[in-house]
Amino acid sequence: MVIDNLARGLASRGVAVTIGCVEQDGTMQGLDIRPVKPQAEAIAALAQAVGATVIVAHTSPFFEVLPALQGAFSCWAWEHGDPSPAFFGSDRRMREEVIRHKQERVYPALAGVVAISEFIAHDIGWPQAQRIFNGCDHVPDRGSKGLQDFPLGDGAPLRIGTLMRIGRGEARYKGLQSFLDLAAAVRASGLHADVHIMGRGTAEDAKPFHTAGIHTHLNATDDERAAYLRGLDVFVSPSLWEGCNLPLLEAQALGTVGLAYDTGAHPEMTPLLAATARDMLSLVQAYAHDRGLLRRHSLLCYRFVRSTYRWSAAVDDTVRLLGLTAGIAPAPLHSRTPARRDSWLGTHTRKLIWSLRAEGVVGAARRTKAYLSYHMRKDRSG
Known part of the structure; x- marks a missing residue:
């Protein structure tokens, strides 16, 4: 890619x-x-x-x-x-x-x-x-999601999903077992939710997910992948190591909330992190009970990745x-600077993780709502 x-x-x-x-x-x-x-x-x-x-x-x-x-x-x-x-x-x-x-x-x-x-x-x-x-931006820009994408009170299940290669070779750091555990925890909590996984693999690789009641989508085309990521309500990356988590970026670029653990490059790739599996479940539960919060966080993720990557x-x-073009002198790279990252993304993620640990995700989400809105306005105004 x-x-x-x-x-x-x-x-x-x-x-x-x-x-x-x-x-x-x-x-x-x-x-x-x-x-x-x-x-x-x-x-x-x-x-x-x-x-x-x-x-x-x-x-x-x-x-x-x-x-x-x-x-x-x-x-x-x-x-x-x-x-x-x-x-x-x-x-x-x-x-x-x-x-x-x-x-x-x-x-x-x-x-x-x-x-x-x-x-x-x-x-x-x-x-x-x-x-x-x-x-x-190799994925199509279909805009941020609107109210029609988060119907309230219609009894529709919360669609939770991930995208990864599901073969055994990467299982240790891609978090396959963590995703299976999350699916089990969602089911045990009584949430009305459908859990999905898409990835490269064989029918044999997919057996543990079928057994766990997870909808499994194998070897999709690029168009099918984009439609899948857009159709999710919540994208979850259970990965324990990533240098750049492209599926996480792609999901957010298609308007879907992107959740990941606070590890590897994830703090650079999404404003929404979980410190533990319990925190991840709490975030999912918060979105199931407050679709308005889900819509606002979806917009936050969409704007962040589309403006940054x-x-x-x-x-x-x-x-x-x-120095590939004659006459162009070396210049500072214009990608994100550490100062901007610390003042925007780093500060936000540290605050959100602290809030999750201190008071649970529902209280943390309400407590940081004004904080998120402030930074969104600040980012748009430059």
């Missing part, structure tokens, strides 16, 4: 992009995609053949090859991060060694490192990394940082 949007955006600005990869599945059409082995000689030959002067790697093992190419080319590591080795068992030491090798032998040898979030810059152990944030901004920042 990131490479697709960046490559198309750069091409629209006259910057030719060739994508080298080990293999492809044919889903990215209209781009110059070529097979290349993760070896310095093969990458150099491809770069010379297409006249490239800048090489950007997005994953291992391409990261590890870059130091041998630096000098002949301007080489950059674009870090999306990796889940903490603590989530894994037998290969934990190998993962730790990969991280250590990049810190000691890869990053220092390059022209620079790009991180996709404030969290990732620190999680990879390279806080001096440049920040270029992903966009969310734009692919055009990511492309502009890339052009400036990598």
Whole structure:
């Protein structure tokens, strides 16, 4: 998703992009995609053949090859991060060694490192990394939801859902069990709700969710995904680690409240966080009993991500940082600054989490209502 949007955006600005990869599945059409082995000689030959002067790697093992190419080319590591080795068992030491090798032998040898979030810059152990944030406007903008999307007193169930790959490989940090536990807690609380999950996986992967009475949607198209996220009342991310939670951004960009745990990059991605599973359930219960609150928070989330995460901004920042257009001098990246994040999002999330712990979600939501409205007005006025 990131490479697709960046490559198309750069091409629209006259910057030719060739994508080298080990293999492809044919889903990215209209781009110059070529097979290349993760070896310095093969990458150099491809770069010379297409006249490239800048090489950007997005994953291992391409990261590890870059130091041998630096000098002949301007080489950059674009870090999306990796889940903490603590989530894994037998290969934990190998993962730790990969991280250590990049810190000691890869990053220092390059022209620079790009991180996709404030969290990732620190999680990879390279806080001096440049920040270029992903966009969310690849999903259609259908506007914020109106009163018709939150009917009061009609007996309709609250639609709660998530979107994630549901295979076993990511279960440890994607929070699959946490989502199953939330579904059980919702059912035990007596809420009139339907719980859904959408994701890549097999029928075998989906069995635990079917057994738990969760509506399961497998391997959807982009249009089906957008319709699903728009149709939810509440999107929940149970993930325990994210460098950038694209489904969380997409749901909010489609007008749906986005809830996540206070972990990873989530404090940068949504103004609504839960410190514990109990807090998450309390938020859901509050929305079930107060659709007006749900509508206001949906509007808050929609405005936040649509104004903050734009692919055009990511492309502009890339052009400036990598010096891809002649005559453009290096300039400060115009993405969110730490000062703005601390004064707006950071302060709000800390206040909301504190309120949840102190007095429960219903009281906290009422107590922070004026606070949220104030910041929404302040943001619109600049």
